[in-house]
Amino acid sequence: MTESKGQAPLLEVRNVSKYFGSVIALRDISMQVHAGEVTCVLGDNGAGKSTLIKILSGVHPHDEGEFLVEGRIVRFSGPRDARAAGISVVFQDLATVPLMSIWRNFFLGSEPTRGVGPARRLNVKFAKQVMREEMHKMGIDVRDPNQPVGTLSGGERQAVAIARAVYFGAKVLILDEPTSALGVRQSGIVLKYVIQARERGLGVIFITHNPHHAYPVGDRFVLLNRGRLIGSYAKSETTLAELTQMMAGGEELERLSKELEKMGSEPELEQVARELAQEASTTGT
Amino acid sequence: MSVAGSTPVPSPAPRVAQVGGDERITGVRLVVRLLQRPELGALLGAVAVYALFAGVDSTPGHKFSSNAGMQNWTDAASTYGIMAVAVALLMIGGEFDLSAGVMTGTSGLLLGMLITRYGLNVWIGIVLVLVFAAAIGAVNGYLVIRTKLPSFIITLATFFVLRGVNVGVTLLLTSTVRFDVSDKAPGFDSAHAIFGSTFLAPYNFQTAVLWWIGITAVATWVLNRTTFGNWIYGVGGDANAARAVGVPVARTKVILFMTTAMSAGVVGIMVALRYKGIQSGQGVGQEFFYIIAAVVGGCLLTGGYGSAIGASLGALIIGFAQIGIIFANWDSNWYFTFLGVILFLAVGVNTLVRRRATSARR
DSSP states (O other): OOOOSSSOOSEEEEEEEEEETTEEEEEEEEEEEOTTOEEEEEOOTTSSHHHHHHHHTTSSOOSEEEEEETTEEOOOSSHHHHHHTTEEEEOSSSSOOTTSBHHHHHHTTSOOEESSGGGOEEOHHHHHHHHHHHHHHTTOOOSOTTSBGGGSOHHHHHHHHHHHHHHTTOSEEEEESTTTTSOHHHHHHHHHHHHHHHHTTOEEEEEESOHHHHHHHOSEEEEEETTEEEEEEEGGGOOHHHHHHHHHOHHHHHHHHHHHHHHOOSHHHHHHHHHHHHHHHHHHO | OOTTSOOOOOOOOOOOOOSSSTTOOSOOOHHHHHHHOTTHHHHHHHHHHHHHHHHHOOSTTOGGGSHHHHHHHHHHHHHHHHHHHHHHHHHHTTOOOTTHHHHHHHHHHHHHHHHHTTOOOHHHHHHHHHHHHHHHHHHHHHHHHHHOOOHHHHHHHHHHHHHHHHHHHHHHHHSSSEEEOOTTSTTHHHHHHHHSOEESTTTOEEHHHHHHHHHHHHHHHHHHHSHHHHHHHHHHHOHHHHHHTTOOHHHHHHHHHHHHHHHHHHHHHHHHHHTTEEETTTTTTHHHHHHHHHHHTTOOTTSSOOOHHHHHHHHHHHHHHHHHHHHTTOOTTHHHHHHHHHHHHHHHHHHHHHHHHHSOOO
């Protein structure tokens, strides 16, 4: 872990552990998130990424260690506490309601109203205008605020969720596997929004199992495996190849490529095997 | 949604959220916005069904399209409409209530019991009935939330429990299948004037019609212009996403179940006061009419989409059919077949709409 900048990090965990009964979900995890930086949390399935998100977003309390927000030790009793502290999670598929219009989605759960008593009503004009402005800041021009979110592309749906989190005061934005269900082009669009959020001074935690998505946008990388921290690097200290190797383990890739070779009579499979072998050898050096 | 089968399907809006904004030229056209409304199909359907029954009307002087005819079909449609609006809100919220029909009977019978057995003032009886109905709705909602079972099953159980209670208790207390409501009971006249009377002297429209219009207006306001309305769309469209942004999902759904049961309470009170008594089998089977009206009005069975005005128009179509078939001198059994066909067409159109609304436009 490298110390950067004078001020306290937006969010920091020190030696945090979490147990579910006798199962060790997370052991001794430390990481920092700074304003204007993207911290990538990398790990394969079962590495403990989800548990870490749940601790950071207040869903689960941690069992050991310290959790600090802007230098102060905190203990959240629920997601509302985390949100009040400026920590917002954008879930991959829980982000928006497809049948609802963009403006209704944007303000769902925090609707702006005007008038009092029985005349209290949604401030539709204000809602539409704010939504448009915020989406514009993300580089999306919404022509029709009434358009159902379901008609947007996957990347744009994530953008609505991100813009919403930013508007409602998120200082730390946790993106849970935002690219995992998307194609190449849409993933690229989401990465663009990640960078935009960083440029606007947010601390971004980008959870992914894909180092190819993490490396181009990340400033620091935290690698998890089986609930343990296996590495924490600033961008200058590592390369994409190293990240990939550490994610899967070089020997593991090699073994996998051999197995595929044995099974593979199909040219495509052989191609995959060759690529894996190549990745394993280049990362080894 | 129309019987003619020529209802235009809302076309995909030719709109793309342009990145950059330079290419934006015009706003969204009015036609496109109209086609996006869930109640449009029901409106066109209502016009078509009206035209059909005005055409086949075999009464002297074309009664169907006269004021007297209007009195008849608004009367038939009004109680369906009151319930259809409540059921539509619940359906938009992602839930069902199969006990809504029998609940009208339970409420009316309870009112009759309170007035005739315990000699209560009619108004006190009305308040107690509404409290009771709210409690039944809350139980429905609580069980659905707590057990996480489909509301279809939970309210089917409530339906059968109440159906048995209605007949059983009535038989026990009166040894008949009917509770009478005496017009000499204290408060009867004023309550009757509001719940079971008529207005506009020569034509004598039912006061229920005013209730119907009023409830439709209030529901439309709530749905489209209030925070709670936004929550209804949210919990029906995707309860998990709504929960994740802080919408109280359980509370929203329980309130919707209570609203539905209380609407059934109002309808039961209307029946009991208007006919000065109520049969123990009242309301059984009616729940399907409410659901048909809501679905014909554009509500998706899966929740998250629909309108109160649409449900009202759906109820109006049912009213047209019920009266129109009599005036056309057809065998009234075809009424059910007709509604079945209408429902089938409506579901077809709704499915298309949802596919359009949820698929990416580029």
